[in-house]
Amino acid sequence: MSIRVMSSEFSKVIFMTLLLVILFSGMAFAQQDQAAANAVAIDTVWTLIAAFLVFFMQAGFAMVEAGFTRAKNAGNIIMKNMMDFASGSLVFWAVGFAFMFGSGNSFIGTTGYFLQDSFANLGLDIPIAAFFIFQTVFAATAATIVSGAMAERTNFSGYLAYSVVITAFIYPVVGHWIWGGGWLAEMGIIDFAGSTVVHSVGGWAALAGAIVLGPRIGKYNEDGSANALPGHNLLMAALGVFILWFGWFGFNPGSTVAGTDLSIASIAVTTNLAAAAGAVMAMIVSWIKYGKADVSMTLNGALAGLVGITAGTANVGNLSAVIIGAIAGMIVIYSVEFFDRLQIDDPVGAVSVHGVCGAFGTLAVGIFATDGGLLFGGGISLFITQLIGVVTVFFWAFGLGFVLFKAIDALIGLRVTEEDEIEGLDYSEHGAESYPDFMVNIKAKN
Known part of the structure; x- marks a missing residue:
């Protein structure tokens, strides 16, 4: 060759x-x-499914609040929950999302109104529309928390004014501080799914609203003792808690915004364990204190456990989740009694469940986090950061909430008349009755 x-x-x-x-x-x-x-595609679908689960939590809140209050106000509760989401969706789209996640400074975002900008600063792989709808349902949750604490005596138009302001400004600013790259994020605060961003903001605003409103007619006696004003339907309240527990599997695991992130499984486990521990501990404590296993306290104990674990659900182990949930389930009982002694009337325990247990859950991260927690060799620095966040958000949400409710009271009127309160807000505010075939002698029984 x-x-x-x-x-x-x-x-x-x-x-x-x-x-x-x-x-x-x-x-x-x-x-x-x-x-x-x-x-x-997987991450996008997962984020949307989680958003839909969190949206369903609106139904849970509505059932809990309606069940824990009297029949004559059930329709009013439903209307407030409906409008929290409807009006909140619009104002969060217009300005709230931009304040929370837009480029700006360490205090507030200043770009992205009406979703007009790219939000490249977020570094997301999923479409911004998917992230936006997920954040919208979170914003609605923060607003809805206040509804229960102000139930049965709030002027509907005044409540709508509050709902718009918290969704447009009060909540998004805190969200920017912690989730939008703001000053608390720069300090290294951990609030994975919003024990403080969502729950404490709603809880502290609820505290302000309850104080400005004052208690319901007949709630407290001259000697300071409290009278029970039982809710009309424990079954409805229990259904609401189960719906909220179910929706929390979107709330916490969904905050990864990534179905390809296999930590969603462990986050679901810590979420469930904390809720279970909260319910069990609340049942035990109420049984010892009152001689009976109290249904409403047990239901709130489950919610307390869920709120408590939300900040650290991705950062703590299973045993720590049980401890956090159990402590939250105990705290909520004593917190409800504390506010009753102060004659702050909170018909559903929203301040205790969301404000107090949200603060506790955020602080618990500084103790139980496997990376940086005090009990895991991380020292005190993370706990101090968490404490700064909790205290700052309290002053922001409670302070602005108090000013807001005082302004609404002066300009619109925050509380209904005594006659309307006795008659019930379903009729006085909406011209309807939730149970027209169930005749109740309102004046005799209320």
């Missing part, structure tokens, strides 16, 4: 080898591109 023929054959081999390399490289790149596209 001549040298020319050998050279020709060798060239063919080289050519075929290069062709195969190029072909398989292209296939590999194509597979990588497809894998990346699939991951984005």
Whole structure:
């Protein structure tokens, strides 16, 4: 064989080898591109499913609040919950989301009104629309928390004014501080799914509203003792708690905004364990204190455990989740009694469940976090950061909430008349009755 023929054959081999390399490289790149596209699709679908679960929590809040209050106000409770989400969705789209996640400074975002900007600063792989709808349902949750604490005596138009302001400004600013790259985020605060951002903001605003409103007629005696004003339907309240517990599996695991993040499984476990421990501990404590296993306290104990674990659900182990939930379930009982002694009337225990247990859960991260927690060799620095966040958010949400409710009271009127309160807000505010076939002598029984 001549040298020319050998050279020709060798060239063919080289050519075929290069062709195969190029072909398989292209296939590999194509597979990588497809894998990346699939991951984005999975993350997007997961975020949307989680958002839908959290949206369903609005039904849970409505059932809890209606069940824990009297029949003559059930329709009013439903209207407030409905409008929290409806009006809140619009104002959060217009300005709230921009204040929370837009580029700006360490205090507030200043770009992205009406979702007009790219929000490249967030570094998201999923579409901004998916992230926006997930954050919208969170904003609605913060607003709805206040409804229960102000139930049975609040002017509907005054409540609507409050709902718009908290969703447009009070809540988004705190969200920017912690989730939007603001000053607390720079300090290293951990509030994974919102024990403080969502629950404490709503809880402290609820405290302000309850103080400005004053207690319901007949709630407290001249000697300071409290009278029970039982809710009309424990079954409804229990259904609401189960719906909220279910929705929390979107609230906490969904905060990864990534279905490809396998930590969603462990987050679901810590969420469930804390809720279970909160319910069990509340049942035990109420049984010892009152001689009976109290239904309403047990229901609130489950919610307290859920609120308590929300900050650290991705950062603590299973045993720590049980401890956090159990402590929250105990705290909520003593907190409800504390506010009753102060004659702060909170018909559903919203301040105790969301404000107090939200603060506790945020602080608990500084103790129980596997990376940086006091009990795991991290020292005191994380706890101090968490404490700064809790205290700052209290002054922000309670302070602005108090000023807001005072302004609404002066300009619109925050509380209904005594006659309307006795008659019930369903009729006086909405011209309807939730139970028209169930005749109640309201004046005799209320």
